[in-house]
Amino acid sequence: MQIRTTRNDQPVPDERLAEILADPGFGHHFTDHMFLVEWTPEAGWHDARIMPYGPLSIDPATAVLHYAQETFEGMKAYRHPDGSIWSFRPEENAKRMVRSSRRLALPVLDVDDFVQAVDELVRVDQRWVPETTEPGTGEKSLYLRPFMFASETFLGVRPSQHVTFMVIASPAGAYFKGGVKPVTLWLSEEYTRAGRGGMGAAKTGGNYASSLVAQQQAIAQGCDQVVFLDAQEGRYVEELGGMNLYFVHDDGRIVTPATGTILEGITRASIIELAGKLGHPVEERRFSIDEWREGVANGAIREVFACGTAAVVTPVGALRWEGGEVPAPASTDLTMRIRQALVDVQFGRAEDSFGWLHRIV
Template sequence: MSAPQFTVTRNPAPASPQRRADVLADPGFGRYFTDHMVTVRWTEGTGWHDPKVEPYGPLTFDPSSMVLHYGQEIFEGLKAYRHPDGSIASFRPEANAARFAGSARRMAMAELPEDLFLESLSALLSVDSEWVPAAGGEDSLYLRPFMVATEVGLGVRPSAEYLYAVIASPAGPYFAGGVKPMDVWLETEYTRAALGGTGTAKCGGNYAASLLPQAVGAKHGCAQVAYLDAEERTWIDEMGSNNLFFVFRDADGRAELATPDLRGSVLPGITRDSLIAVAKDLGIDVVERRISGQEWLGGAANGVLTEVFGCGTAAVITPIGTVKHSGGEVTVGDGEPGPITLQLREALTAIQRGAAADPHGWMRTLVPAPASV
């Protein structure tokens, strides 16, 4: 499909302006959804067809739909921001499109063309533009593209039919009262992914596998879990929904920003990649290398490691104050967000909001600014 044309069916009972205003005043995250959604079908022998914007509502699946039995499912997450000129832009959606296609390849699913991915976002936002929060803050409209296998029948093989869809949910600032550190559980029994597995794909199974260790971490008062590699149980991979960064300082106080390298079991985060570029722009030394769990614990204990943070679409950057593990716990630095953490977060979110220059051309306009009156 070289030039996708979406048919639009308007929701006959959309949210009232007052209801929409009430939601946007306190959206939280993932609690409310806009009036419409996108659907596109893929059938073997036909390819992608029937691109639609239609009223948001339940999807119907046959009990033998293959996704329910063999788990062919992938998704993405990105945000749409209203910029000061009234346009609606997204941060590096081309990278999300490329990762979505990569996830599809790993899961033996149909690959969605990049232009169709991008057009699906524009099509939904054009209809639900009033759900995008006002410019000026970190509020956004979170976009969730996903794809599932829909062929009816049993048998372990790739599906011959898929459904691609996009839904949208208003999202408030992750840290409404200021950036706060979180406690993290360093998991030594369960692992997230192994080399040759699905760690580099954004598929639901990876997240389902993280729920049990997440519950273990929660019992210890931790909001997130950090995982070691599956082969040696030594090297830091990532958290359940975040990549990780570490700030080490030498005897002269010079900082090095380090992040675990992409060794085949770590999701290639778009925020991670962007922060590496922003840090270099700011003159910060950046290195991608293996970092052991012991280096994390020992560095925090002796003061060489001064900051740790996670990064992802939802919060952009989340400082880590304390890491807990089966043998105890250790505080990173003084337990508060560090200067490099805050500097990087401010620099990246300013680009996303349209409040700073975009030297890398990361922001893509999905809905143009309204014509001036």
């Protein structure tokens, strides 16, 4: 793409930026610029530009507001000890957006164009990528949010004839303040996340919107996250509201659910490769809730953990449901080994033997 850049003439002052990067939180602060490119059937993708970050002006009849035709991705940029900046497997995020876009009847943005858009925004806003912190003191990064939405002003129910793709960026602090702690999960027996033939494998906002009421129930029950079962039989574990699950057995095997309706995360795929290298083969198969309950009870399941872009890897503690509970598994040893190995690659503290890192600056 030919990208036109208009610099922000009122960037965040250095003093204020230093305050933000000292304690960025998640999703509260945004960089000085954003990327935008538009699509129409006649012109294809055109007018790619980086411009000052700011509000969008959209018509009340903009299609995405009514029919939720949109996709998005989540990824990070990391500053390494030598000051260089890298992203983690960006082409895999691009490929997943291609799959999501096809499911949502949106135009496909080429993988190379996706990666270029992200790279260019990071280069322009590189001062927003936090400095590398020492192991154990935090995992700050620049969170990147590419997204695509139906931007046509039209109330008819059909694929939009005007689409906008954007990238915005936000500095992110360590997901766990004060150290990684097991999360307590609530088993939803009332709601499901996705059904056969639905949008479960697409990264689209509707999937997250449908999970929020179940997440509310989890919080009301004193839990951190919700677990969804399959829609057809209500027996098989799928995923959390925004994270994939793994079950570590006493013989070293790891199982991760595969039902055809889960969102297969980039972190999930990376852990499958990494765990295999560490001598722990990963099975992708259907995994029932009864297998979870019985496995923890009889010791066959030694650890349970979840993964996602924000938290990377987190151990799972107790599983609760109306009238019952499975206690926390016996160990978190392998969970934390996998987590540390993955984070060390991302932050440039370990060799990238898989070729996952992509240099931006």
